[in-house]
Amino acid sequence: MTEPTIFELSSPGRQGVRFPVSDVPEVEVPAEFRRKDLPLPELAEIDVVRHFTRISQKNYAIDLGFYPLGSCTMKYNPKINEETSRLPGFAFTHPLQPEDTVQGNLYLMYTLQEWLKEIAGFAGVSLQPAAGAHGELTGVLIIQKYHADRGDTQRTRILIPDSAHGTNPASSAMSGFEVVHLPSDARGNVDLNALRELCDERLAGLMLTNPNTLGLFDENVTAVIEMVHSAGGLVYGDGANLNALLGIVRPGDLGFDIMHINLHKTFSTPHGGGGPGSGPVAVAPALVEYLPDPVVAIIEPGSEDLPPLYGYAHPAKSIGRVKAFNGHFGMLVRAYTYISMHGKEGLRNIAEKSVLNANYLLAKIKGVYHLPYDRRCMHEFVVEGMWPDAPGIRAFDIAKRLIDYNFHPPTNYFPLIVHEALMIEPTETESLETLDAFADAMLKIAVEARENPDLLHEAPHNAPVGRCDEVRAAKQLILRARKA
Amino acid sequence: MFTPHTPKDVEVMLKTIGIEKVEDLFTEIPEKYRFPELKLPLGLTEMEAAEELESIANANGSTKTLLNFIGAGAYDHYVPAVVDMLLRRGEFYTAYTPYQPEISQGTLQAIFEYQSLICELTGMDVANASHYDGATAAAEAVILAYHHFKGKRTKFLLSRAVNPQYREVVRTYMRGNQAVSILGDDPETGIDASMDKLIAQIDAETGLVMVQYPDFFGRVIDYKPLIEAAHNAGALVAVAVNPTALGILTPPGEIGADIVFGEGQPLGIPLSFGGPYLGIFAVTNDLLRKISGRLVGETVDNAGRLAYVLTLTAREQHIRREKASSNICTNQGLMALASTIYLSLLGKKGFEAVSNLCYQKAHYAAAQISAIQGYKQVFSETPFFHEFVIRSPQPAAHLLEDLRAYDILGGYDLSKDYPELDNCLLIAVTEKIAKEDIDLLHDALIEVTHD
Ligand SMILES: Cc1ncc(COP(=O)(O)O)c(C=O)c1O
Numbered sequence: 001m002t003e004p005t006i007f008e009l010s011s012p013g014r015q016g017v018r019f020p021v022s023d024v025p026e027v028e029v030p031a032e033f034r035r036k037d038l039p040l041p042e043l044a045e046i047d048v049v050r051h052f053t054r055i056s057q058k059n060y061a062i063d064l065g066f067y068p069l070g071s072c073t074m075k076y077n078p079k080i081n082e083e084t085s086r087l088p089g090f091a092f093t094h095p096l097q098p099e100d101t102v103q104g105n106l107y108l109m110y111t112l113q114e115w116l117k118e119i120a121g122f123a124g125v126s127l128q129p130a131a132g133a134h135g136e137l138t139g140v141l142i143i144q145k146y147h148a149d150r151g152d153t154q155r156t157r158i159l160i161p162d163s164a165h166g167t168n169p170a171s172s173a174m175s176g177f178e179v180v181h182l183p184s185d186a187r188g189n190v191d192l193n194a195l196r197e198l199c200d201e202r203l204a205g206l207m208l209t210n211p212n213t214l215g216l217f218d219e220n221v222t223a224v225i226e227m228v229h230s231a232g233g234l235v236y237g238d239g240a241n242l243n244a245l246l247g248i249v250r251p252g253d254l255g256f257d258i259m260h261i262n263l264h265k266t267f268s269t270p271h272g273g274g275g276p277g278s279g280p281v282a283v284a285p286a287l288v289e290y291l292p293d294p295v296v297a298i299i300e301p302g303s304e305d306l307p308p309l310y311g312y313a314h315p316a317k318s319i320g321r322v323k324a325f326n327g328h329f330g331m332l333v334r335a336y337t338y339i340s341m342h343g344k345e346g347l348r349n350i351a352e353k354s355v356l357n358a359n360y361l362l363a364k365i366k367g368v369y370h371l372p373y374d375r376r377c378m379h380e381f382v383v384e385g386m387w388p389d390a391p392g393i394r395a396f397d398i399a400k401r402l403i404d405y406n407f408h409p410p411t412n413y414f415p416l417i418v419h420e421a422l423m424i425e426p427t428e429t430e431s432l433e434t435l436d437a438f439a440d441a442m443l444k445i446a447v448e449a450r451e452n453p454d455l456l457h458e459a460p461h462n463a464p465v466g467r468c469d470e471v472r473a474a475k476q477l478i479l480r481a482r483k484a
Numbered sequence: 485m486f487t488p489h490t491p492k493d494v495e496v497m498l499k500t501i502g503i504e505k506v507e508d509l510f511t512e513i514p515e516k517y518r519f520p521e522l523k524l525p526l527g528l529t530e531m532e533a534a535e536e537l538e539s540i541a542n543a544n545g546s547t548k549t550l551l552n553f554i555g556a557g558a559y560d561h562y563v564p565a566v567v568d569m570l571l572r573r574g575e576f577y578t579a580y581t582p583y584q585p586e587i588s589q590g591t592l593q594a595i596f597e598y599q600s601l602i603c604e605l606t607g608m609d610v611a612n613a614s615h616y617d618g619a620t621a622a623a624e625a626v627i628l629a630y631h632h633f634k635g636k637r638t639k640f641l642l643s644r645a646v647n648p649q650y651r652e653v654v655r656t657y658m659r660g661n662q663a664v665s666i667l668g669d670d671p672e673t674g675i676d677a678s679m680d681k682l683i684a685q686i687d688a689e690t691g692l693v694m695v696q697y698p699d700f701f702g703r704v705i706d707y708k709p710l711i712e713a714a715h716n717a718g719a720l721v722a723v724a725v726n727p728t729a730l731g732i733l734t735p736p737g738e739i740g741a742d743i744v745f746g747e748g749q750p751l752g753i754p755l756s757f758g759g760p761y762l763g764i765f766a767v768t769n770d771l772l773r774k775i776s777g778r779l780v781g782e783t784v785d786n787a788g789r790l791a792y793v794l795t796l797t798a799r800e801q802h803i804r805r806e807k808a809s810s811n812i813c814t815n816q817g818l819m820a821l822a823s824t825i826y827l828s829l830l831g832k833k834g835f836e837a838v839s840n841l842c843y844q845k846a847h848y849a850a851a852q853i854s855a856i857q858g859y860k861q862v863f864s865e866t867p868f869f870h871e872f873v874i875r876s877p878q879p880a881a882h883l884l885e886d887l888r889a890y891d892i893l894g895g896y897d898l899s900k901d902y903p904e905l906d907n908c909l910l911i912a913v914t915e916k917i918a919k920e921d922i923d924l925l926h927d928a929l930i931e932v933t934h935d
Contacts, residue, residue, distance in 0.1 A: 002790045006597050006828045016829035017564045019837045023919040024848035029840075030867050033704050035734050039604045040832040048829045049566055052594070056575035059590035063574030076486050077578050080530050085756075086568070089541025092548045095758030096556055096896055098884070104543030105757050118523055130616035130759070131814035133801070137657070144660045160806075170801035170811035174627070176660025179806040217512045248510055253517040264814065268486075272818030273591035274581040274613070274778070276760035292656070320656035324557060324619035324649040324747070325758025337537055343527030346485045348519075353487040355509045360497040376509065403587055411583075414802070431488040432496065458786075463586035465785040473783035473795040477772075479610050480600040 003054050005481040010041035016048050039483065058464040059273070060408050066434050068361075070380045070411035070423025071165065071213055073243050073265035075354075078341070081268065081334035090333055095325035099299075099311045105329065106310035109296040112336050116261055116280055119339075119347065120242065121252025124288035124315075126295055127280045128327040132240055135260025135279030136171035136207070139236050141319045142258060142283065142290045143205045144175050146234065149317060155204035155232070161190055163214055163415040168207045168238060177204060184417060188216045188373035190224050199231035209238040210251070213415040213423070214373055215358065215380035217244075225255035234258065239282075242266045243427070244355055244379035247348025257284045263328075267335035278331035293318040353428035354379040357435060361426050364439035368446045372418050380425035382418050390449040393456055395420035398445055400467065403460035405441035485527065547755065549891070551921055553849075555871050555912025556700070556896040557618065557647050558758065559728065559750045561838065562916055567752045567825045577818055581778075585793045586785075591817065592792035595780040598824040605730050605827070606744040607737020608766035612777035614816040615763025618724065618747030622650040622694065623657035624765060624810060625722040625743045628774050629692035630664065631809060632720065637691035641668035643682055644675050645699035646724055648901040654694075668693070671904060677705050677866045683713045690717055692743075696724040697736055701898075701910065702846070702871030703863055704733060711740045720771075727751050727764065727823075729869045731839025743767050752826025753819055762819040773799070776810030841915035842870035849913045849922045850874075856929055862908060871912040873898065873905065877933060880909045886932035892925055 043051075060067070067074035085091070093102055113125040129135040140158065147155045158172040159182045169179045180198060185191040190208070206228045211217045218224060225235050237251050237259035243266045245251065251259050263269045264277035271277070283291060297313035342350065355378050362371070362381045369383035385395025399409030399422070411423040426435060448455050460466065489497075498504065510518060528536065547560045571577060575590060582588030582595075595613045602611035615621040626640050640658075642651050651669055658664050673681045679695075686693060693714045698704050707723065714721045722743035723736035728750040736744045748762030749755075767775050773796070781795035801808040827835060850872045854861040858877035876883050880897040887894040895911040902908070913922070 003593065005593070005600070006824075007600065010831075015831055015833045016566070017834050019562075019834065019841060019915055022841055022844045024844050024922075027844060027847045029732055029843060030704075032706065033733050033867060035730070035732055038731060038832050038836055040601065040830075040835055041828055042831040042833065043828055045566060045829065048825065049570065051828070052570045052825055053573070055590040055593045056570070056573045057590065058587075058593070059575040059579045060584070060587035061575045062578035067580070069580055072580055074580060078486060078530075080534060082572065082577075084534065084537040084541075086754075087538060087541035088548050089538075089544045089546055091754040091756050092546035092560070093544050093757045094547060094552060094554045094560065094755050094893070095558055096554050097545070097893060098888070101545035101550065101888075101893070102757065104540045107543065108540050115524060121520070130620065130816075131812075133811040133813045134616060134620070137811060141656065141659060165813075166801035166803070166805045166808065167811045167813050169806035170804075170808040173806040173808075174657070174660070174811050176662070219512055222514055247522055248519065249513045249517045250520050253520065254514070270577045270818075271580045271814070272577050272816075273579045273588075273594075273821065274817030275815040276616075276817070276819060277814040278760075319659065321619070321649060321652040322656055323653060323759075324617050324647070324761075328759040329757035330754075330760055333537070337533055340525070340528050340536065341530065341533045342485055344522040344524040346527040347522065347524070349485065349487060352506050352509070353489055356489075356494065356497055356501075356506060359501045359509060363500045363502070376512065399584070400586070403584070408580075408587065409584055428487045432493040460586050464589050465586055465787075465789055465791040467786045468585045468791045468793045469783045469785070470793050470795065473781040473793045476781075476783075477795070478782035479596075479772075479779055479795075480603045481597060 006041045006043060006051060007481045007483050009043055009047055009051060012042055014042040014044045016043055016045045065406055066430060066438055067408040068410050068424045068426050069408060070425040071240055073425060073427055075268055075427040076429035077268055077270040078338060081337050084337045085330045085333040103310055106296050108336050109332060110310050112332055113296060115339050116282055119246065120259060120261060120282050121250025122282035123285040124291055125280055125282045126291040127332055128292045128323050129260060129279040129281055130323055130328055131275065131277035132260055132262045132279045133167035133171060134322065135281045136167055137174055138281045138292060138322050139258040139260060140171050140175040142287055143234050145290055145319050146287060147204055154201055157202045158204055159198055159206040162417050163212050164207060164209060165213060165238065187375065188214045189218045189220050192220060195224060195227055199227055203231050203233040205234040205236055207236045207238060209241060211241045211244050211378035214382050215377040216373060216375055217378055221254055240265060241379065244351055246351040247344060248351045252284060257287060263331050263335040268338045269331045269334040276328050276331060278328040289315045289317040290319055291315045292322045293320055350428050357426040357428060357430055361424060361435050361439060365442045368443055380423060382415065382421050382423045384418060384420050385422040386420040387449060390453065393449045393453055395422050397456035398422060401445050401456045401459040402441060403463050407438055407441060550893050551891060551924065552893045553895045553911045553925065554893050556910055557649065557747055558755055559912060559914055560755055560916055561750050561914050563752050563754060564829055566829055567822055570825050571818060571822055576821060582794060585791060589792060592780050594821050594824055596792050598820045599780060601824060601827045602764055602766050605727055605735065606725065606766045607735030608744050609769040610772050610775060611766040612775050612779055614820045615765050615777060615812065616816060617759065617761045617763045619650045619653035621745035621763035621765045622724060623654045624776055625694065625745055626654050626658060626692060627810065628743065629720045632774050633691050637689055638663045638665060639689040640664065640666050640691055641682060641685055641693045642666060643695045644669040644673060645701060646694055646696045647700050650724065677703060677863065679710050683710050686713050686717045686719060688717060690719040692720045692722055694722045698726055698729050698869040701863060701873050702868040704867040704869055708739050728839055728842060731835045732843060742771060748823050751823035753822050760816060760819055762816045762823055774809065777812050777815060838915050842913065845917055846870040846872060846913040849911065852922060852926045853929060858933060870914060871910060874909045874911060875907050876909060879907055883932065887928055890928040892928055
């Protein structure tokens, strides 16, 4: 059922919440600045609660079911995180409070920096970036300044594999670099011959996602990194897929120079219907002084009876601030809670179970869905959502039909190098029963595609709305509510 | 921990895959680096973690335990219970970006309503689904202007009275673009409310002029002459706003702003030590196709029912890659929802009331404090909203330190960012501050002042 907008629900004179009357002498707001009309809706509290509760019920979510959205790591979001991040001692601290009044916050940030360094194998971490793409921008700006400081200004190119996420080329372009595309080889690895040819004095760096967006661990990763390093370039790691590597291998050990870490993927902070995320950036020793300003440090070491004094430190060659204040602190508290509950053994278990789940699911649907790069996968895999004997069926149709089976569809049409891509990431928090049920649905859909293709074309059948007219949306462009 | 696998499940799964043990899944990882021993503590149970986090939180002073007058870009407002109750619905916070509209109508409708509310509040035509925060929205405004003029206008003027952190972030974002110069915020141009020296720098090279409303010092300045000068030179104007002020003040959209952006934290989002917050971003219809970030539009489904979808996605990185208008992907969805609920709940009357309470109380505080011997309100001839500047007889840092003995966070020391404002304090007052609190600050100031 269509839910009216809050503007349509408005009735003049209603007010959802009241505030105390002023307890100070009244002063006039200067007439020349006084707003004439404030066209906000007017609703009672119950109207607001029902409205947002009702629209919430039109969403699919992890708390409702399986969400195998590749590259997004839609794992279960532990409820305790929502409690700890709202503790008054955290939630009611102002970002500009004097350091000695926020020693708890600074301790938490310092410790999280240390843990992320240890987990990913790096020498320094900034918690400032707000999301993955923001971390990329930070990292590429570090690459830019590193070369500029060395007088290496002819290094103007960043190499981006054809399987990369769209944010990688976008972040590089935003930082003033020329984007050069790097092909993949037949096994889904970086094409070493193509890379060799691009390794010249114009090379600033390479952005590499590993495991890549095909869910494959690059078999030549150390050779790739070495090649870029010997040409004087730096290697940026898109850490979107770090979930597969926790306790398995540390990207810093493999030679990556910079990497962002998505706390909203690997470390279970919720996606919030599109954000907020948190994208800390980790760097190798040579780049620690380039991190965004400030980082959290121990200002005075502790003693036997006194804890250390934590405070802000200012990296000497910093690229500057990338965000106001201290990053997404609320997300940092969630990630801290999550890591502290796992410890070293627990983290490795996450990676193991995520890779186990992906390989199990792959084994269940493999012969029926074509796997273009036929290798063992890491935490996710990409199959083709099409069959020669089911003309007219596309990945899109399969995705929509999965909704009828009460599953969230996988990512489709990414990565771009697979036709009709269906990118499936089950995550570690799903049970054998859930994986079996999903595999069954996938197999049934493959049969339906041949026997009753319209069932797919017309899907979903039981969602709050059917397929939406996106062309119309873009043509008529209604981007705000009509007022009642 | 949060993995449901029984040993028997694992056995079944390994058999189906055709391997013997879990370690066999990782043979492609270089052996030398495989299975590192992580130096981390042992995992805690939920009960232990809850206790530990509580003790860390308790090591902080907060606005619950200290009387707070710090603002400077983040404000301690009352957040009604409804906001967080609704945010905690798993249907909202455990969903991803609404890429599948059929099962994301809740998120999509909320964003559509958010866009609408921001348009009403700012007086603009189109709002996007959010940027990370006020500072990154400032950078996006500069990038928008740069693209709007196809790189031909390379001078960007930022008023010195724009939040210093915003200006720093703009410079960081633009550091890879050698052609661009960021000017206008030097001490020579200064912070005079007339804006004359800034206006004098607007020329045919200028792509954008950025000002703040109320500005970093809380001042409410008439930007009409500046906007007129910028438009005469063909430049765009971006106005950073504190949304709370727009409850009583004329919105920048009504005086000709091309871009209105700002920090949305005051709209129902906790201080939370600086984030996650909300980057508000709105433009005129003329700039609609230049706006970055997600947009939700209205349409119909295949049965003719009203539906919402992400639209004009061809501007975005997943389609346009290196030619995209921005690299933004994940944004501040849940925070935008918080502000949507907050504004819906307060509504026309409640929001105006909060805005007015801030105004009234700040004016009482300014009058009380500037009546203390040796204390003077700087810019006292310019109207202000809920923040004001006080020059004290001693360095602000000392004063703040002394006030701590009274459990008061007395404000923000301006001399750090503005050497010309030595001994100056930026004091913010919200609706949460009672008259007695202001009197307490007043009395404490008298006690800590010595000549
Ligand atoms: C591989 C990859 N890189 C980068 C990103 C961008 O991260 P964010 O959305 O947090 O900005 C994503 C997110 O979807 C991703 O999957």
